Amino acid sequence: MFVTTWTLGGVFDKHSGFPFSALIGSCDTNNDRNGDGYCPDLPFQYFGGAIPSPTKQQWINGIFPNPAAEFDTTTRGAGCDCRNIFTGPGYTSLDVSFGKNFNLPRARFIGESAKLEFRSNFFNALNILNLESLAPATAPTDIKNTGQFGRPLDGLSGRVIEFQLRLSF
Numbered sequence: 001m002f003v004t005t006w007t008l009g010g011v012f013d014k015h016s017g018f019p020f021s022a023l024i025g026s027c028d029t030n031n032d033r034n035g036d037g038y039c040p041d042l043p044f045q046y047f048g049g050a051i052p053s054p055t056k057q058q059w060i061n062g063i064f065p066n067p068a069a070e071f072d073t074t075t076r077g078a079g080c081d082c083r084n085i086f087t088g089p090g091y092t093s094l095d096v097s098f099g100k101n102f103n104l105p106r107a108r109f110i111g112e113s114a115k116l117e118f119r120s121n122f123f124n125a126l127n128i129l130n131l132e133s134l135a136p137a138t139a140p141t142d143i144k145n146t147g148q149f150g151r152p153l154d155g156l157s158g159r160v161i162e163f164q165l166r167l168s169f
Helices: 056-061
Strands: 003-015 091-104 114-123 160-168
Touching: none
Parallel strands: none
Antiparallel strands: 003 091, 091 114, 114 160
16 A cells, blocks of 8 residues: 655745945055055945835946945045945845655565655755845955946856655665
């Protein structure tokens, strides 16, 4: 006689993005803006202008419409009080797992019952676009090089499906 049981499980994960700072990552330590001899440096002042509550598409396009006008990167002195005042793109994922267990009849040559388990796992089952956290400031991702500033460099993996079959006796 075959006896079967079903299993179902899931994990829902949602959180806001990691904080990040606007930095001048391509600074010259001999011509240091704040005089501490280390890079990267914070800008002297932030005037505002970041898109509030950006969508995924706005993150891809860049949440700072005009970084050169939104930050003072030319004045020397201590950086602004703007460390980690921005929040990166959030993360949302639903992982689902379901399976079926089959209790197999007792085999004569084994002397004990066996079980066959089939399981399928769906990671990011809804295939939600999740973007990478923002990279630390380097020459291509800092305020002065505005091409990639305020944009994630890549997306995280989409839906992944995994199937398992296991025989235990």
